[in-house]
Amino acid sequence: MRWFWIDRFTEFVSGECTKGIKNVTMDEEVVDGYWPDYPILPSTLIIEGMAQLGGILVAEYHQFEKQVVLAKVGKASFLKPARNGDQLQYTVTLDSMQDLGATVNAVSHCDGELQAEVDLMFAFLEEGRFTDGPLFGSGDLRTMLRMMNFFSVAVDSQGNDVGEYRALRDEVA
C-alpha cells in the first residue's frame, strides 16, 4: 500500500527531534479531488505526515523493536491551507517517552510562516494484543526509510551516524 505523507527526512537526531518536507502537488489525487476546483492538501494528511515523522522518531528511540501506532491527536490547529505548489516543512520534537507510549509536538511551516501546530500521542502495542506480528512486511520499513533519505541524515545525540538496526533486517525464512 502506498501511504507516504512526507517526501523526505531532512534532519533526524535520535531521541530529540526530526524534520521533513512534504511537497503538495496537483497530481496527487487527494489534492485535486478533496474540494472540487480548490486544490488543497487535507489537514488530516498533514497530521498523518507529522505522525509518520513522529512515529519514526519514537520507534527509532527503541531501535524499532516496539510497535508504534498513533493513538491520539491532542491538539491540532491549522493557520493556513496547504495549496498545490507549497512545500511544507515539518518539525517534530519528542515531548515525553514512557513505558507504554510517547508524545510529540509538531509544527508545519510554509514559506517561513507557521502553517500548523499538532500534538500527537503514540502507544506501543503489546505483544499479542491487537496484532499477531509485525506492522510492516519484511524489509518494507527499511525500504521506506531509505527512500525517504532517513539513513543519510540520521544521527544520534552526539552527532554520530546511527548504526544498523537489528529489527529492520529482513526476516530470515
Added chain:
Amino acid sequence: MALSKEEIFEKVQEALVEALGVDDDEVTEEATLVGDLGAESIDFLDIVFKLEKAFSIQIPREELSPEDILTDSNFVQDGIVTTEGIAELKNRMPWANLDTFAQNPRVQDFGNLLTVGDLVGYVSSKTE
C-alpha cells in the same frame, strides 16, 4: 516541596480538561472519569502522561489499574470481587474510595468508579 490538596486538584483538573476535552466546571471531585467525563481506555494513557509530567512522578500501570487483582481467581468469583479481593484492592489503592464499589463489587464496574477525587488522592500519596 509538598503541594496542597488544592494545588494538586487544580493541576489534575487541568490535565483532565486537556486530555478529555471537557470544561473546568465538569471536573469536580465526585465526577467519575469514565461515566461523567467520558474517558476511554486510550485517554487513561494520555492522563498518565500528563500527570507524570505535571507532578514529576512515575505512575506504574498496576497502581492505577489493578488488573492483576481483578483477574485473579483467588479474588474474583463469577465476576464479583470477593471480600479478600476488596481487601487486596484497598491495600493496593489506599488513596481510592472503594466504599461504593464494595457495595456491589462487579469487576466490570471497577473502571467506571474511579473519580477525580481518587486521582487527587493518588497524586497526593505520590508527592508527600
